[in-house]
Amino acid sequence: MAHSLKIFCCFFFFFLFSTLSIIPLSHQLEQHPLDSLTPNEFIRVQAIVNQSHPTTINDITFQYIGLNEPDKQALISWLQNHRPTPITAPPPRQAFVIARINHQTHELVVDLSYDNIVSDHIHHGFGYPLFTFQEQNRASQLVFNHAPFLAALNKRGLKVEEVICETFALGWFGETKQNGRVVKVMCYYLDGTVNLYMRPIEAITVTVDLEAMKITHFRDRLVVPVPKAAGTDYRESEQKAPFGPELKGITVVQPDGPSFIIDGSRVRWANWDFHLTFDARVGPIVSLASIYDTEKQEFRRVMYRGFVSELFVPYMDLTEEWYYRTFFDAGEYGYGLCAVPLEPLRDCPANAVYMGAFVAAQNGMPIEMPNVFCIFERNAGDVMWRHTETMIPPDLITEVRPDMSLVVRMVSTVGNYDYINDWEFKQIGSIKVTVGLTGLLEVRGSKYTHKDQIDEEVYGTLLAENTLGAYHDHFITYHLDLDVDGCE
Ligand SMILES: [Cu+2]
Known part of the structure; x- marks a missing residue:
């Protein structure tokens, strides 16, 4: 299964606007x-927040x-x-913090120039902070x-x-009362595969209160066969022949090195100049992108700030163990937090x-995420522009300009899905x-082994014996603050 979403931000026809930058705003x-x-x-943010609540230091978690x-x-x-x-x-340098303090969600702004809150x-409103990996791990161990x-x-x-x-x-289904921070725990079976998502242990509902870190509800509704392990391991070493046709190697060579320059968070390539940073919730943030106009000899603003603001993945299976699955991959799990080393x-x-x-x-302490971005020039063999003039005999006059681009990539693995996020x-x-x-x-695990047996709504497609692929969507939303030539 593969989904892709493409948004094209072309600003080719905006040269009437006149607010120009002589040099790019992303300058080093x-x-x-x-x-x-x-x-x-x-470290300073952690210390300032901890010092502000000295009696509850063991009760503070930084979400x-x-x-x-x-x-x-x-x-x-x-x-x-x-x-x-x-x-x-410069504008005040500040951190935004969401912390659980005494079981309440605090939104704090910490000033890093004056070291104060x-x-x-x-x-008190709707909505909960990001989950931390630590609390998710603790909750998922309680069943044992x-x-x-x-x-x-x-x-x-x-x-x-x-x-x-x-x-x-847990999702939200119109409740007017908040029920605190609660999750459900779903379990899978290995025993012959590393593809645990293909072997769900169905029909067991486990509800955990994250604040008390206790199981508050348990139900074992019925026994559903666990799909078999055979044929589910995706690793090449575990795959059996026949394999696909083998291709000869392709090497990308840049004997003179790359044409881009990275100074801290600033990236320059061709006529582009932008600022690239990373955030636990949204992953890569591209800011202050501007492009050099060779005729005007000036940088022209294109985009103030752009990032993936949310990835919403609702499932359409109404059974008791599935109806609540309506994931916000950025807001609940962290698109950046789930980034993996490339x-x-x-x-x-x-x-x-590569950049980390x-x-x-x-606990608020920094964790390094190595190789979280890669930046490379792409020559995919495409044509940016061409024309062959055939009307001036006897020659054909041909002009071809190859398409080159600069790609910034992050991969975020949110549970079973891997999102390949490119800015090009x-x-x-x-x-x-x-x-x-x-x-x-x-x-979803299922009793069915052949589609002809199915005489009820199963909210999915039978993919293999005892294995239903559940209907679902992926909605990806972007924050794109375009400032073409300074026109907001
Ligand atoms: Cu999908």
């Missing part, structure tokens, strides 16, 4: 106001720490006035000390040491350059954003 500074928080800044984005107009005006030396103070607001769950495994003849569990967000020569070509990033752990900058002046979906299907 010692610390750019849009730079992600540094490890040292994460999110990131840059508190400066005011756009203040930042643009400061950047325009900044060169060549600082004239005025600027605001501390307790959120829960006698009814162990009995349910026993009833199915499953070995406990082959069971892996994970937490699922595999050189596989995820990205030989001419790629930092996120906060549940083209010489013709467009930015192309692409999300490729790959990885594994989330399937």
